[in-house]
Amino acid sequence: MATVQWRRTIGTLCVLAVTLLTFCAFSSVSGAVSLNDRVQKLLELSNQRSIIKLNNEKYREFVKTLPRNYSVILMLTALNPSRGCQVCQAAHEEYQVVADSWRLSGGSDKLFFTMVDYDEGHDVFNSLKANTAPVFMHVPPQGKLKEADTLNIQAVGYNAEVIAKWIAERTGVNMRIVRKPNYGGVVAFSLLMLLVAGFLYLRRNSLEFLYNKNMYAWIVVALILFMTSGQMWNHIRGPPFMQRHPQSKQWMYIHGSSQGQYVAETYIVMSLNLAVAIGFVMLNEAAKSTTESQKGRNKVMAIAGIILVAVFFSALKSIFRAKYQGYPYSFLFK
CATH class of the missing domain: 1.20.5 (Single alpha-helices involved in coiled-coils or other helix-helix interfaces)
Structure with missing residues (x-):
């Protein structure tokens, strides 16, 4: 009887072992199929759009689900104007350049570009403890996120070339940035x-006017005003002319951050710089002529030049204080 009982016990253990091995093998195969399905879905989505838009469910499916043999570049943003994100659109355009460059290079199934908008995936923001936008993150195939997996926008900016260099450092994937002509x-x-x-x-x-020195002088001044007012930045970034404040709904002509500007702001700065330049020209002209008959005119020009320089330079410093919080100096205006 003991021998029979012993044989039954061994038989039961063998059956359990075979069942366990079969279950493990089935689970392994199922996991492999699931991973392949996810990769195929990502490839299909990336073929449709270089940046894959995710919501809460898709984030859990493609980014959080394990196992994973691919890296994910994730942009957290808030493109809705009501959210008041001043640089989100510009950062998204640069990110789009990077993703398009990656697709033009042929891409691969080891790196995917994704994006989560706050209005469509606020749970993602909460899970990643992100309280600002835009944010660029690298989600590695294995292991936890490190500090270096988040791009330090405040230190290096968000140009396409900067993002591509950071991706190369985190993933080892090098890409050449290609911008549309x-x-x-x-x-x-x-x-x-x-x-x-x-x-x-x-x-x-x-053609005597070609020998007019004043004409060339004003051309040079106009070129300097064009460059110092930020017109080239407008050409590259394409900011809005002006924007409503998200709370007060009032029109804003001066951007509240040093990381951005409006088109109207550049015209204001250009006008102030022009007024300061005219003031210096008047001071210079007043000092040139010292004849007795021109003393009265020179005095008026000198006073007007001083007023122009003092008032409009103070206005420039006031704008600078508004954009760079903590700047301690001012002149006539706070």
């Missing part, structure tokens, strides 16, 4: 040259 500048420059050539042709019998 902009022929607008070439066309505008060509039209300008045609206009200048036509004007010179029509005035070919009276």
